[in-house]
Amino acid sequence: MQWFLNFNPATSIELSDRGLAYGDGLFETLSAHDGVISNLSLHLSRLERGFKRLGFKVDTSEIVKLAGFLSDQAARFESVGFKVMVTRGSGGRGYLPPASANFSWLVGMFDLPDYSAAQSQGISLTHLPVQTSINRNTAGLKHLNRLENVLAKQMLPDGYFEAVLSDANGKMVECVQSNLFWVKNGELFTPLLSASGVQGTMRHAVIQAHLGVVNIVQEDILTLSDADEIFITNALSGILPVVQFNDRELSVGPICRSLRERLVNSHEIN
Template sequence: MNGRFVRAAEATIPADDRGFLLGDGIFETIRVADGNLQQCDRHMARLSQGLEMLHFPFIHQEALVGDMVALLQRNAMKSGALRLTISRGSGPRGLTPPHLASPHYIITTHDTPQTMMEVKLAIARFPKDHLSPLAVIKHTNYLPAILARCEAAEQGFDDALFLNSEGYVAEASAANIIALFGDRLVTPPVQDGALPGISRGRLLEKNLCSEKSLTADDLAVADAIWLSSSLGLVAVSHLRHYEIPRNATLQRQLTKFLFG
């Protein structure tokens, strides 16, 4: 925490921290494998873009990476996940940031999360604002996703699919959408509200996937659907009441490419 090792139960933030009070912060979740940060350069590049967009003061990224590596070593972490959270820091009452902000940061490690083999998707009752500049960064206000997850669970689903205000698929609550149509993999474009995910970007760069605007009706007749994140690839078994076919062979191939 801010360059010091602190036991999680003893870590505290000031009562005037803007991240706590206003969600004025940003984060990255990075996969850990064989004791190393996976795709760290990509995560830090996305973080840098987000910090610039939010008008945060300059943060020395080499120092952040050094702290992340040191924490992995301190916790003897071989596999799992690491989260870096940065708040703008303390500030006076009100929305306007202080003229000279001093960001706070917290780095935490977590065991490999227990992921489901497959998930059932509801459709969120409210759209994602794909026109907002915040749609492309991982800021610390996840209330829309939390609400969508809560409502999905009340209906017997595991997660929720966000459509944008024009009716096109954006993403799930915390993952990108990858869909198979015939022999073609597609994913919604960033312009439709998709976060520029790390795994999604690697698939696009290798021409294993292409961008295409999709509706919920399009997805309902897909030959397979996956939720893609930096931590894994999970098959979608149902979209609302539509059963989605599974393609275990392709999923294994994609998982091997993305995660080794």
């Protein structure tokens, strides 16, 4: 993996960086194919929302610089993945940030995993007891405090690709590293993320691409026991159909297929 700090090649970062000390920052994971970055505008928009929420006074020119840097790097490869992290840098006293931040812009480049088999054949899904935090101040953001996901990933049983996580009220939120959708009686559903979870870029793209109403709801895990279709979304993997939920087998359904075809044809996913 090749890393850049403030758009220059780097192998280290200040030990006093607030991203290390407090998780004081945001991140994005992006994919590029044939020189085109999927959903770049959605990733940049989410970053900007996060900057405003965390009080990062980032000049628009820096976001334009990031977009240009990513696009230039993407043009060098047939396919490549990016991990972007923006921290508040060093400074401040304890939790109190400095009055004028010196932001750290980190970009990592990596080979994309091959999800072709999972996209065509489907994946297995289970449910884990790790709870997602309920916090409207940070809900929706891809902030650097991801210990819940780390715990859940360690608990994922062998043989399962992903797992659904719920909040303290027992309501489904998302998966360990994906957003969740399901279909019942021809209607599409996804969990409400106003108090917990990450508002994924592929989740947004699916909601925009669906020709019908997307029901954004608060439901417990039992709802999936009689769903007609289940699929998950992620910026790198795109749309992955679920063909096994715990001990229950499912088929790749028509809504999942049509959404994937529509988004691939619009070049939103690859």
